[in-house]
Amino acid sequence: MGGGNGQKAAKARERNQARAAAEAKGSQNKTNAAAMSVICKTCFQSFLCNASPVVLKQHAENKHPKHNFYDCFPHLKPA
Template structure:
């Protein structure tokens, strides 16, 4: 446990950080965060919750000549 002042200052800083984030279109930021899977070939974005099966479906449907890991390198094991 440190001094109460340090704790307060830290909280104030975090509050300010939150404020500055909010002013810059937080909607866009959260959208970007949610769509963090991207097909490297057609640049289509997917929700981060998109399952590997769905990614493979996309790759097979849209890019049958390419390996699924060419579209989604994160599936590489």
């Protein structure tokens, strides 16, 4: 016949572990989307949280030549 409760629990545990491993190994899109925390206030383009000021300055100069760098990224304004 069938297995006992211990066998069913072990089988369920194996399935859950396999499912968790597949999710952990999968895409990193959710993590990358959450890390896009620097936003240009002019065009609302998002950048990774560790984007260098050089990259942000290039964006401001190339995309918004009429605006000041600090208009695009006011949180980087010197104190």
